[in-house]
Amino acid sequence: MKRSLGISIYPEHSTVEKDKAYLKLASEYGFTRVFTCLLSVNKPKEDIVREFKEIIEYATDLGYEVILDVAPAVFDQLGISYDDLSFFHDMGATGIRLDVGFDGAKEAMLTFNPYELAIEINMSNNVAYLDNILTYQPNAPFLYGCHNFYPQKGTGLDYDFFVKCSSRFKKHGIRTAAFINSHSATLGPWSINDGLCTLEMHRDLPIDVQAKHLFATNLIDDVIIGNAYASREELEALSKVNRYQLELSVEVLTDSSTIEKDIMFNEQHFRRGDMTKQAVRSTEVRKKHTQSDIPLHDHMQTFQCGDVVIGNNNFGKYKGELQIILEECYDERKNKVGKVVDEELFLLDFVDAWTKFKLKEK
Structure with missing residues (x-):
């Protein structure tokens, strides 16, 4: 499976101009995935659609895949249903990430949505969640996995636990993602931001070393910078990382x-x-x-x-x-x-x- 680099943006904490500049800069260094979050957005539905639609369309025009992080509370707040994903399609998203799961049957059914939106599920649990979904015969090419990030220092995943969680997905050929941490960035979805990485051991490492490590495990396909905005120097360093063999x-x-x-x-x-x-x-x-x-x-x-x-x-x-x-x-x-x-x-x-x-x- 091809490997990619990604960035994160948080429109509710920034401006459209800043996000567009960041997206353009990262695209010049070969980044092709965007993570953004609706979990912390607390605005009227019309405002969310307007703000996110503009930035998502700009990102997709640059060749990015855009995944929106959602949870049941988001659907309730916006008055939308899991049985109708047109809201996300109309905003131009490539897919949605389910921060909280369902019963397996629901996730499998979601992968057959008429808009061919990717359904990304939470990888940071060492339980038979994925196996349960697979028993319900999902549309496999549209089922992704993505780890959490951890804004509080000391709460990131232990490496051995990370391997156990990730192996459950990789053995089935599911596309996987995890987060690394910029040392120049200050933005995230929450007020606490000690860095936004998946693995605790990565929190203070150089950003390119974090990426080398994730790729070297052969368990992660997409490496995403969790916080915004990474510096040009960090983006350039990541663009030079060999994604397919350890350098x-x-x-x-x-x-x-x-x-x-x-x-x-x-x-x-x-x-x-x-x-x-x-x-x-x-x-x-x-x-x-x-x-x-x-x-x-x-x-x-x-x-x-x-x-x-x-x-x-x-x-x-x-x-x-x-x-x-x-x-x-x-x-x-x-x-x-x-x-x-x-x-x-x-x-x-x-x-x-x-x-x-x-x-x-x-």
Whole structure:
């Protein structure tokens, strides 16, 4: 399934002009999904339609999918029915997200709405909710899953729980989404806004590292910035994230040669299937460098987790092999050429047997 990047807007807390500028900017960096929320809107129906319709039409003209977050209270407030979704169709929405679920049969029936609106359900519960919906034979292409975000510090999902919840959806091939947190943004649906991320461990991480992590799990298809407005620098950083394979940022040592940089950054790496605990071994690259000159440097030291090393001229047939150290070790036949940045060290856990990965100069 193709992967995408998304942003969030909150028209009730902003202006049409600001939202349009943000949508235009993000579209220039390849963003294609919009999340917006009706849960916190407290205005007459006519005002909501007018304000949201203009901004949604502008977003769809830019090529965005727009999902509206709703709950039963919203339907009651607006005097509309789940049996008639024309209200959302008339506003131009791509779909609605059900923050609160029903009995399974209702969700399945909603996916057959005549407007082909996507029906997105809450992923942040480790219960058989999705399985129940599937027993009622929904229109599968129009059934999505999306996690919650958590405005209060300390309340985001634990990673292991996140995996359990997400796996329930991914095993059925359901399109999935989760939220990450901008450090420049201040807007959300509620007055409390300590950041709007799904995973608590992401709250203080750089925004691109958050996205790398979600994509690396292979459980999330769409990564959405929960708060608004992310900075241009953050949008640009996210636009450069490789959505389909892990790309680790590496600080390069001064003495690293042109050949060593070429091995690091211009090769498609993968970890050998017969794994060792000591290092991630990318061995195919050495075949290109049997005749290359790789003089010794930065080799007489104890290597630490995250160090990137390459076999030097004294390493025989292993000359040119790239390794990422996982456990402290010493070997004079290897040159230290770089180091995975500290904030991405935890991503090494996602480099498994045969995992394809790339390195990128920090």
